[in-house]
Amino acid sequence: EISPHLRLFKNLCSPRAARPAIKLIQSSSVGMASKMPRFRYCFSMFRFPLVILLFHLSTWLVHGEVANGGHCDLPFLLSFKAYNPNNVRALETWVGTDPCSGSWLGVRCSRGRVAGVFLDDASLVGSVAPLLGLTQIRVLAVRRNSLSGPLSPLDNSTSPRLRHLLVSHNNLSGGLNLSLPSLLTLRAERNGFHGGLQALCLPMLRKFNVSSNKLVGEIPASLSRFPSSSFGSNVDLCSKPLPRCIHAYNAVEDGTTSNGTTNVTQSPSAATNTTSGSPSSSSNGRFGQLGMTALVATGIGNAVLIAISLAISVALFIYMRRKLRPSKDDSKSSASLCFEEEDKMRNAEEKCQKSGALVCFDGGEELRLESLLKASAEVLGKGVSGSTYKAVLEDGIVAAVKRLSALQFPGRSKAFDRHMRLVGRLRHRHVVSLRGYCNSNGERLLVYDYLPNGSLQSLLQGNGGGGRTRSLDWATKKSILFGAAQGLNYIHTFPARPALVHGNVKPSNILLDERGAACVSEWGLTRYAASVQHSAPQPPELFLDRATAAVSSLGGWRGYAAPELTASGARATQESDVYSFGMVLLAVVTAKGAADGGEDEGEGEETMGMVKIGVLCTAEAPEERPRMAQVLTMMSEFM
Numbered sequence: 001e002i003s004p005h006l007r008l009f010k011n012l013c014s015p016r017a018a019r020p021a022i023k024l025i026q027s028s029s030v031g032m033a034s035k036m037p038r039f040r041y042c043f044s045m046f047r048f049p050l051v052i053l054l055f056h057l058s059t060w061l062v063h064g065e066v067a068n069g070g071h072c073d074l075p076f077l078l079s080f081k082a083y084n085p086n087n088v089r090a091l092e093t094w095v096g097t098d099p100c101s102g103s104w105l106g107v108r109c110s111r112g113r114v115a116g117v118f119l120d121d122a123s124l125v126g127s128v129a130p131l132l133g134l135t136q137i138r139v140l141a142v143r144r145n146s147l148s149g150p151l152s153p154l155d156n157s158t159s160p161r162l163r164h165l166l167v168s169h170n171n172l173s174g175g176l177n178l179s180l181p182s183l184l185t186l187r188a189e190r191n192g193f194h195g196g197l198q199a200l201c202l203p204m205l206r207k208f209n210v211s212s213n214k215l216v217g218e219i220p221a222s223l224s225r226f227p228s229s230s231f232g233s234n235v236d237l238c239s240k241p242l243p244r245c246i247h248a249y250n251a252v253e254d255g256t257t258s259n260g261t262t263n264v265t266q267s268p269s270a271a272t273n274t275t276s277g278s279p280s281s282s283s284n285g286r287f288g289q290l291g292m293t294a295l296v297a298t299g300i301g302n303a304v305l306i307a308i309s310l311a312i313s314v315a316l317f318i319y320m321r322r323k324l325r326p327s328k329d330d331s332k333s334s335a336s337l338c339f340e341e342e343d344k345m346r347n348a349e350e351k352c353q354k355s356g357a358l359v360c361f362d363g364g365e366e367l368r369l370e371s372l373l374k375a376s377a378e379v380l381g382k383g384v385s386g387s388t389y390k391a392v393l394e395d396g397i398v399a400a401v402k403r404l405s406a407l408q409f410p411g412r413s414k415a416f417d418r419h420m421r422l423v424g425r426l427r428h429r430h431v432v433s434l435r436g437y438c439n440s441n442g443e444r445l446l447v448y449d450y451l452p453n454g455s456l457q458s459l460l461q462g463n464g465g466g467g468r469t470r471s472l473d474w475a476t477k478k479s480i481l482f483g484a485a486q487g488l489n490y491i492h493t494f495p496a497r498p499a500l501v502h503g504n505v506k507p508s509n510i511l512l513d514e515r516g517a518a519c520v521s522e523w524g525l526t527r528y529a530a531s532v533q534h535s536a537p538q539p540p541e542l543f544l545d546r547a548t549a550a551v552s553s554l555g556g557w558r559g560y561a562a563p564e565l566t567a568s569g570a571r572a573t574q575e576s577d578v579y580s581f582g583m584v585l586l587a588v589v590t591a592k593g594a595a596d597g598g599e600d601e602g603e604g605e606e607t608m609g610m611v612k613i614g615v616l617c618t619a620e621a622p623e624e625r626p627r628m629a630q631v632l633t634m635m636s637e638f639m
């Protein structure tokens with residue numbers, strides 16, 4: 001088949017245009033000298049199409065196409081297709097030589113290469129291995145099919161860009177051997193994977209599920225942070241978050257155990273008891289000697305294992321800290337974060353997968369503008385800066401989408417884009433992550449993680465978020481305040497020029513995640529707002545009056561804004577954030593809670609200590625307020 005580029009050239013060789021060239025060929029027996037003028041004539045006729053042809057050839061090559069093999073991702077897709085019968089609907093559209101033509105269902109490309117395959121519920125059979133040969137793939141979603149065979153070992157050399165591997169509800173088998181520093185999602189539940197989890201090295205993993213497989217053995221420490229539901233219904237997995245592993249040792253000896261008939265399987269402690277002086281062991285010299293040797297060997301083995309796992313944990317901890325708190329240097333070296341690639345390449349399209357006008361960040365690669373616009377949406381609330389919706393996307397992703405008010409954020413500004421890209425880089429367990437944003441045609445949508453447990457505001461109003469009631473006891477109050485303080489401190493200390501500011505600290509912007517941990521949200525927007533509603537200055541009354549003032553205006557920022565912000569043109573600063581945090585702290589500490597009436601002495605002291613911190617934070621003069629890092633240090637005394 002002639003490619004479009006060749007066809008273009010063929011059209012240009014229409015009878016009229018081609019005549020001189022044909023003549024040239026026909027007169028090939030004539031001497032070279034007589035050919036030259038005709039050649040020049042022909043060349044001048046074809047100069048323009050030749051330039052076009054060369055241009056197309058070069059882009060063709062740049063995009064990974066080769067002269068006679070077609071698109072370089074084609075063989076992988078075709079061999080996957082070959083496993084499947086012709087009646088698989090999605091694959092019926094896989095025809096032609098260009099998978100990036102837009103007509104291949106479920107195939108998504110970026111810069112001329114296949115970057116995503118989305119074939120959930122497509123009745124697929126055969127092996128998934130060919131799809132893992134796609135070297136530029138970021139998202140592979142083939143859930144709820146009948147795929148079988150093993151998942152080939154994957155590492156940075158085979159799949160350097162893979163972020164989301166969604167293969168759940170298939171018949172896949174074999175071991176899980178994945179060493180992918182950038183993988184964010186692994187959904188492999190309800191398959192037939194067997195063996196252990198030791199060959200999983202996935203430091204950036206956020207979503208993980210290997211339940212309902214045939215896995216056995218100890219859960220590595222690096223995966224123990226996931227809930228037990230991620231590991232359930234396997235053959236024999238153990239260790240955190242599942243019950244502890246019981247290490248059984250065959251403490252030897254055919255025919256030499258105390259009753260002389262069976263081998264004894266016992267725990268190390270039991271073995272210790274037996275060998276350290278129980279009559280049966282001391283009476284049996286050979287057993288005692290062998291048991292002691294086995295114990296010493298086991299002890300040494302355990303010590304070595306503990307030392308190795310400690311070293312690995314420390315290394316992992318350092319590695320994760322670097323990844324999660326990128327410094328300027330880190331951002332240069334870590335290619336795994338979507339945005340860091342952006343910085344390096346200085347080109348938004350290169351760094352982040354874009355779908356239309358949606359720019360995505362680390363963890364938001366699965367987002368697509370089309371599915372966002374089609375999502376079912378429920379209004380969560382309306383604030384000064386815009387309205388927030390809970391959006392449930394067709395592929396089950398739940399997100400909070402903030403639609404910025406056109407009045408507060410008019411026009412398209414490059415500074416806003418730059419700022420949002422910075423905001424999208426922040427990742428901390430007490431800061432709500434921005435996963436993507438869209439800024440086009442006057443529409444500004446910010447896509448955040450959806451936090452299911454409501455806000456501190458709903459708690460203060462006596463209604464636990466997410467439809468649940470949660471008592472605001474002293475421990476809860478402290479943990480929420482401490483979490484929010486950590487989030488705020490992270491924002492304040494993030495390496496950026498100028499230093500970052502939240503700008504809108506108030507209870508409705510302190511959300512509770514699925515574990516009930518506090519996360520600060522919607523920060524950094526006021527800097528780009530046309531106007532910010534400021535309150536009248538707070539009168540310097542007693543702290544309790546201030547707290548009451550804050551609580552009485554829970555819906556807005558008024559009660560929480562620092563007095564200096566009332567001046568016209570005043571901008572939020574880190575000091576004004578500290579003030580607002582102090583107001584939140586006072587509001588929380590003085591709020592009615594489950595412990596009212598039953599406060600013990602220790603709690604009373606802590607309350608007073610916290611109140612003092614609140615008073616320090618709400619000092620009238622900004623320069624007298626402590627920094628968030630100092631607030632954290634003071635608070636940690638009560639944690």
Ligand SMILES: Nc1ncnc2c1ncn2[C@@H]1O[C@H](COP(=O)(O)OP(=O)(O)OP(=O)(O)O)[C@@H](O)[C@H]1O
Nearest residue numbers: 380381382383384385388400448449450451455508
């Ligand atoms: N990521 C999120 N997950 C769950 N709920 C959220 C999320 N972001 C905001 N909300 C909730 O949506 C509601 C509206 O939030 P929104 O930020 O639009 O208004 P606000 O916080 O009252 O005012 P402002 O615009 O000044 O921040 C609030 O109750 C907030 O708790």
